[in-house]
Amino acid sequence: MIVVYLLIIIAGYRDVRCEMSKPALFSLHQALKRSFHSLEQNQKVWNSVLEECGPLMGSLGNLAEQLLALHGVKIPSTPLARFSDLQDRLRFKLLLAVDTVLEKLAEKMCSLQSVRDAVGNQVTAAFQVYEQHADTVDLVTCLQRAAAVPSIADMLEWLQDAEGYYRQQYLRRKALLQALKPNDLADLQSTPKRWEALATPEREDSVSDTLLRVSFFMDSP
Amino acid sequence: MEAKSPGISASCRKWAVSGSARKLKDNAADWHNLIMKWDRLNDDGSTIANQIVNLKLSKEPVKETDMAVEDGQTSIAQHAVTGSAAGSVLEDRCSALLAILEKMAHLVSKMEKLASSTKGVCELQAFQQERAGVCGPLFHTWPATHFEEAVSLLLGSYKEELALKEVIVGEIAHTSSPDLALVYLSCWLYQPYLDHSSKLQLESLLLETGHRPL
Numbered sequence: 001m002i003v004v005y006l007l008i009i010i011a012g013y014r015d016v017r018c019e020m021s022k023p024a025l026f027s028l029h030q031a032l033k034r035s036f037h038s039l040e041q042n043q044k045v046w047n048s049v050l051e052e053c054g055p056l057m058g059s060l061g062n063l064a065e066q067l068l069a070l071h072g073v074k075i076p077s078t079p080l081a082r083f084s085d086l087q088d089r090l091r092f093k094l095l096l097a098v099d100t101v102l103e104k105l106a107e108k109m110c111s112l113q114s115v116r117d118a119v120g121n122q123v124t125a126a127f128q129v130y131e132q133h134a135d136t137v138d139l140v141t142c143l144q145r146a147a148a149v150p151s152i153a154d155m156l157e158w159l160q161d162a163e164g165y166y167r168q169q170y171l172r173r174k175a176l177l178q179a180l181k182p183n184d185l186a187d188l189q190s191t192p193k194r195w196e197a198l199a200t201p202e203r204e205d206s207v208s209d210t211l212l213r214v215s216f217f218m219d220s221p
Numbered sequence: 222m223e224a225k226s227p228g229i230s231a232s233c234r235k236w237a238v239s240g241s242a243r244k245l246k247d248n249a250a251d252w253h254n255l256i257m258k259w260d261r262l263n264d265d266g267s268t269i270a271n272q273i274v275n276l277k278l279s280k281e282p283v284k285e286t287d288m289a290v291e292d293g294q295t296s297i298a299q300h301a302v303t304g305s306a307a308g309s310v311l312e313d314r315c316s317a318l319l320a321i322l323e324k325m326a327h328l329v330s331k332m333e334k335l336a337s338s339t340k341g342v343c344e345l346q347a348f349q350q351e352r353a354g355v356c357g358p359l360f361h362t363w364p365a366t367h368f369e370e371a372v373s374l375l376l377g378s379y380k381e382e383l384a385l386k387e388v389i390v391g392e393i394a395h396t397s398s399p400d401l402a403l404v405y406l407s408c409w410l411y412q413p414y415l416d417h418s419s420k421l422q423l424e425s426l427l428l429e430t431g432h433r434p435l
Contacts (some may be wrong), residue, residue, distance in 0.1 A: 065403065066403055066407040069399070069400040069403035069407070070403075070407065073401050073404050079391070080388055083384075083385055083388075086408070086413060090407060090408055092413075093413050
């Protein structure tokens with residue numbers, strides 16, 4: 001008899017908790033949706049900017065190769081001997097072209113930085129909403145999931161992973177560009193390869209997977 | 222109305238639309254057009270030069286077998302055929318590049334004519350100034366001699382660049398060193414003798430003559 005009473009009390013208490021957490025749950029879901037929509041947008045921007053960096057990296061490697069070739073050729077012993085200042089002039093022009101490419105890359109890095117910041121801000125915002133309602137949304141609710149709605153805990157974790165991915169990628173690429181020495185031609189020549197090697201496709205895929213997992217949730221009202 | 226009134230200042234203003242000023246203004250526009258054409262030709266030439274170097278580098282091993290055919294009188298017919306096919310493509314590309322060089326040389330000869338016409342105008346100006354006393358600038362600030370200097374600087378850079386291109390066209394298909402071939406290519410594309418100052422000269426010429434808004 002006591003046990004039955006206890007069960008009724010617990011069930012009632014649960015109902016009350018559920019009633020209390022409903023608006024909290026709603027606003028948390030809204031915040032998560034906003035974050036995922038923003039993530040989706042920013043992923044597109046990130047990928048297109050990164051794609052534009054490819055040709056720039058290509059021309060950087062190409063210019064390094066041309067500078068190396070110029071370095072390796074003794075102009076006075078070639079048919080170009082009568083152009084005494086050719087080596088310096090061409091070197092200057094090539095370095096100017098390197099500067100132009102680096103400037104363009106710096107612009108691209110600014111775009112990448114803004115993606116990183118936007119994703120970071122959105123994820124922080126989602127976590128803030130969660131913290132506001134942490135008292136009303138209990139652990140069971142956080143872990144509950146339906147066919148089309150992943151659990152809050154999972155979604156927060158995925159957001160955090162995505163944010164970490166962009167943060168790490170941005171820093172690595174920025175560091176690579178900052179460490180460039182235009183006078184070190186071999187260094188310059190290997191830059192496109194090192195840039196390529198920075199890509200972590202499995203983490204990029206996990207961002208896409210996340211977006212697929214939450215696609216029904218994002219479209220739900 | 223003002224053109225009819227006598228006096229030096231009135232005649233100076235009149236110059237702004239006719240006479241020497243008109244001539245200099247037209248010359249500046251011609252310079253601009255010639256240089257645009259030059260740039261287009263340079264881009265086309267660069268593509269062709271790239272093709273030549275690629276053909277040349279990919280042809281290198283074939284050429285060795287060609288030489289073997291000649292030396293030992295052995296019949297590696299197929300190689301010889303592909304070799305000669307590649308050779309005719311190479312020849313075709315080389316003559317295309319030569320045609321571009323000829324067009325560029327034609328542009329430079331037009332530039333020379335423009336420069337000598339500018340020189341003539343400047344001499345005329347000097348002569349008139351001697352007779353009529355001091356006259357102000359033809360447009361904004363430049364004295365007539367400044368036009369001559371700017372134009373001769375421009376002409377000098379394009380002449381030197383043309384000379385460089387002549388050497389490149391002559392040698393590009395005959396070099397076996399990949400490094401040197403690459404240097405030829407970057408010379409063609411980046412035009413080391415057309416530096417910032419030639420661009421600056423052209424732009425200031427256009428600005429002074431009123432083709433570019435102040």
